[in-house]
Amino acid sequence: MHPLSNSKEGEEIVVRCLDCNCDDVCRLNELGCVEGVNGKIISNQQNIILQLGETRLAIARKLAQTILVSPV
Amino acid sequence: MKQPLTIALAGNPNTGKSTLFNALTGLRQKIANYPGITVERKAGTTIIGGVLHKVIDLPGAYSLNYKKLDERIAYETLIGSYEHEDAPDLVLVVVDSSNLDRNLYLATQIMDLNLPVMLVLNMTDVAKERGIEIDPNVIAENLGIPVFAMSAKNKGDIEELKSLISEFEMEVPRPLKWVPNPTLHEAIKLVIEEWIEPCTNIPERAQNIEALRLISEGEFIGAFYKFEKAELGKRVIAKARGIIEQDGGNPMAAEVLRRYNFIGEATSKGSVQTRQNEKTLTDKIDAVVTHKVFGPMIFTFVLLLMFQAIFSWATPFMDMIDLLFVEGGNWVANTLPPGMLNDLLVDGVIAGLGGVVIFLPQIVFLFFFIYVLEGTGYMARAAFVMDGFMTKVGLHGRSVVPLMSGFACAIPGIMATRTIENWRDRIITIMVLPFMACSARLPVYALMIAAFIPATKVLGIFTLQGITFFGLYIFGIVMALVAAAVMKRFFPKGQETPFIMELPSYKMPKWSVVFHNVFERGKVFITEAGKIIVAISIVLWFLASFPKTEMPEALNGDTTEYDSSFDITENPESYQLRHSFAGKFGKIIEPAIEPLGFDWKIGIGLITSFAAREVMVGTLNTIYSIEEADDAENATLKEKLRNDINPETGEHVYSIATAISLMIFFALAMQCMSTIAIVRRETNSWKWPTAMFVYMSALAYICSLITYQIGSNL
Numbered sequence: 001m002h003p004l005s006n007s008k009e010g011e012e013i014v015v016r017c018l019d020c021n022c023d024d025v026c027r028l029n030e031l032g033c034v035e036g037v038n039g040k041i042i043s044n045q046q047n048i049i050l051q052l053g054e055t056r057l058a059i060a061r062k063l064a065q066t067i068l069v070s071p072v
Numbered sequence: 073m074k075q076p077l078t079i080a081l082a083g084n085p086n087t088g089k090s091t092l093f094n095a096l097t098g099l100r101q102k103i104a105n106y107p108g109i110t111v112e113r114k115a116g117t118t119i120i121g122g123v124l125h126k127v128i129d130l131p132g133a134y135s136l137n138y139k140k141l142d143e144r145i146a147y148e149t150l151i152g153s154y155e156h157e158d159a160p161d162l163v164l165v166v167v168d169s170s171n172l173d174r175n176l177y178l179a180t181q182i183m184d185l186n187l188p189v190m191l192v193l194n195m196t197d198v199a200k201e202r203g204i205e206i207d208p209n210v211i212a213e214n215l216g217i218p219v220f221a222m223s224a225k226n227k228g229d230i231e232e233l234k235s236l237i238s239e240f241e242m243e244v245p246r247p248l249k250w251v252p253n254p255t256l257h258e259a260i261k262l263v264i265e266e267w268i269e270p271c272t273n274i275p276e277r278a279q280n281i282e283a284l285r286l287i288s289e290g291e292f293i294g295a296f297y298k299f300e301k302a303e304l305g306k307r308v309i310a311k312a313r314g315i316i317e318q319d320g321g322n323p324m325a326a327e328v329l330r331r332y333n334f335i336g337e338a339t340s341k342g343s344v345q346t347r348q349n350e351k352t353l354t355d356k357i358d359a360v361v362t363h364k365v366f367g368p369m370i371f372t373f374v375l376l377l378m379f380q381a382i383f384s385w386a387t388p389f390m391d392m393i394d395l396l397f398v399e400g401g402n403w404v405a406n407t408l409p410p411g412m413l414n415d416l417l418v419d420g421v422i423a424g425l426g427g428v429v430i431f432l433p434q435i436v437f438l439f440f441f442i443y444v445l446e447g448t449g450y451m452a453r454a455a456f457v458m459d460g461f462m463t464k465v466g467l468h469g470r471s472v473v474p475l476m477s478g479f480a481c482a483i484p485g486i487m488a489t490r491t492i493e494n495w496r497d498r499i500i501t502i503m504v505l506p507f508m509a510c511s512a513r514l515p516v517y518a519l520m521i522a523a524f525i526p527a528t529k530v531l532g533i534f535t536l537q538g539i540t541f542f543g544l545y546i547f548g549i550v551m552a553l554v555a556a557a558v559m560k561r562f563f564p565k566g567q568e569t570p571f572i573m574e575l576p577s578y579k580m581p582k583w584s585v586v587f588h589n590v591f592e593r594g595k596v597f598i599t600e601a602g603k604i605i606v607a608i609s610i611v612l613w614f615l616a617s618f619p620k621t622e623m624p625e626a627l628n629g630d631t632t633e634y635d636s637s638f639d640i641t642e643n644p645e646s647y648q649l650r651h652s653f654a655g656k657f658g659k660i661i662e663p664a665i666e667p668l669g670f671d672w673k674i675g676i677g678l679i680t681s682f683a684a685r686e687v688m689v690g691t692l693n694t695i696y697s698i699e700e701a702d703d704a705e706n707a708t709l710k711e712k713l714r715n716d717i718n719p720e721t722g723e724h725v726y727s728i729a730t731a732i733s734l735m736i737f738f739a740l741a742m743q744c745m746s747t748i749a750i751v752r753r754e755t756n757s758w759k760w761p762t763a764m765f766v767y768m769s770a771l772a773y774i775c776s777l778i779t780y781q782i783g784s785n786l
Binding site (some may be wrong): 018020022023024025026027028029031032034035036037042043045046047049051053054055056057058059060062063069 | 074083133134137139168170171172173174177178202204288290324325328331332352355358359361362364381452455456459460463469565568569570571572574575576
């Protein structure tokens with residue numbers, strides 16, 4: 001497992017653990033970012049763009065550091 | 073259904089909910105705010121099978137966990153606890169077919185509310201383009217509610233949906249159809265029985281959802297309902313969370329995971345993705361538009377192009393309107409008998425109104441660009457690209473959209489800050505947002521630039537006028553960022569809310585929606601601003617026309633008498649104006665504004681423009697119409713400004729330094745009563761609008777002073 005912020009562009013991942021505060025977890029969950037869901041890193045520059053199914057999420061780097069993922 | 077219904081449209085943002093609302097209601101709709109708050113409320117009527125039904129378009133929400141005001145209004149309306157809105161008889165949950173699983177999260181929450189629900193799979197055309205095939209019958213069977221697949225753009229689909237509604241028997245889906253696991257079920261039951269039922273006024277239909285929210289969040293901060301025995305509530309919630317934890321579960325995720333599992337099972341057989349891993353158009357565009365180097369460059373280029381286009385494309389239309397008002401004024405002047413009514417209509421009403429209507433084309437172009445950028449999905453990318461920079465200066469990535477809306481008008485921009493959850497980020501955004509060059513500044517900028525900045529070509533495609541115009545917008549942005557960076561130091565640092573945002577797929581904007589919105593905004597500009605401007609123009613005409621003062625006879629070589637208030641270069645109209653009420657008042661304030669390069673006529677304009685910025689041009693038009701000599705009657709306002717001579721010094725009133733100083737003043741001063749009122753409403757305090765007015769006006773005075781003093785001594 002590694003933080004989402006350390007993933008490479010194009011990498012396919014599984015979200016394993018949301019280690020952020022309750023409000024952020026709620027927001028991520030309702031946008032489809034839940035533990036066990038598969039995704040793909042579209043961009044990892046200043047912030048992260050994560051594709052989850054048909055949802056494209058822009059996530060701040062700081063928050064991405066608290067989302068633990070593992071490669072598919 | 074033969075009885076009238078209240079039908080609520082609910083759904084995530086960007087699902088085509090408003091398009092469906094427009095298609096159902098046509099022109100039978102009314103847009104207003106919910107009473108007491110600034111959330112937009114859209115309601116209308118539709119006729120189905122000869123029965124008139126009410127349709128409410130609820131604010132877009134990702135869930136019923138009401139963190140934001142919009143979401144709370146949607147939730148309260150659905151559960152029937154919002155005092156200003158009827159509880160719906162039927163909920164149409166509109167979902168984006170190309171993103172079914174994520175959209176169904178909200179749908180399953182609404183299904184828990186004991187309300188008749190129908191699922192509308194919208195944007196099926198988009199799903200098809202992406203290779204997603206959906207079987208609505210399978211989805212309906214799995215979810216246990218009627219499902220209708222459609223495209224809101226298709227008239228046939230709308231009629232079919234109407235007929236489905238008319239035949240619907242209003243069955244209520246079984247709550248908790250997604251089946252919580254035994255421990256979660258036990259926890260829900262505990263919270264409802266031991267706290268929600270005995271100690272709160274939460275409506276029965278919302279008890280499951282509320283219990284789940286409390287279990288997930290572990291607290292009831294921000295609850296809108298009445299409750300008692302808070303300590304008991306906390307103990308019950310802790311106990312309920314303990315039940316889940318003892319079973320090895322996570323109270324924060326228990327509901328979410330179970331719901332998504334249910335959704336996954338419901339859609340796995342009803343929705344098939346036939347094309348995998350193909351690079352979409354959105355992927356290709358995003359690779360460039362969200363790039364850390366190209367992204368900000370593209371953002372800057374888009375802004376530059378937008379302002380250059382506004383300036384050059386609108387010019388022919390503006391010239392036409394200008395000509396229309398000049399000719400109209402002349403016609404009225406020549407048709408009516410000379411006298412006060414003639415003067416009032418020509419120099420007061422027509423001149424004042426004409427000075428503002430002329431800027432309608434620029435405002436139309438500005439809103440057109442803003443709605444197109446929103447409609448294509450670019451606005452969210454602009455927020456993403458600018459987030460890093462915005463964070464450094466004390467703002468939030470989500471501040472970008474409100475700030476860009478501020479280019480059109482500060483009021484919707486300030487309302488759009490509701491999407492910023494953190495209070496500190498939100499208040500800083502509100503406090504700096506009026507620096508963004510709103511459309512009301514446009515008339516002043518356009519007038520000054522057209523009159524005093526040459527139209528010299530730069531780099532072949534741009535003009536010095538366009539670049540000056542762009543520079544003023546950039547100046548507003550820079551000042552907003554500097555002010556935010558300074559404010560950041562004074563505001564206590566609370567819990568940060570990191571940037572999370574959905575980036576919608578790129579699509580062509582729906583042109584009918586764009587043009588409808590542009591038309592509405594143009595109408596508001598003319599009717600709302602027009603009312604104030606006509607009233608002020610009439611008052612100004614009176615103040616500038618009375619008391620009537622005869623000019624002394626012209627001096628000739630033989631005359632030895634000399635009236636010190638009369639200058640040999642002055643005409644009778646100018647003399648009258650200087651001795652009018654307005655002239656006298658302008659003279660009183662002149663010493664305070666003279667160091668800024670402004671004379672008393674500009675001073676009158678500054679005073680009136682504190683009601684609304686665009687009044688400035690109407691004021692100048694009225695003053696210069698009254699003052700003008702007969703041979704200047706056909707001159708446009710910019711020509712009159714260029715030719716205006718100070719009778720005391722014999723020099724031009726306006727230099728380039730004066731024009732720039734005036735534009736700087738307008739760029740920075742807080743001259744909008746409506747903005748002050750909306751800040752008061754949004755912050756629920758007079759402290760913030762007062763602070764805003766004082767600091768912006770002081771800054772405007774100082775910067776304008778520096779600009780003029782340096783400019784005039786160069």
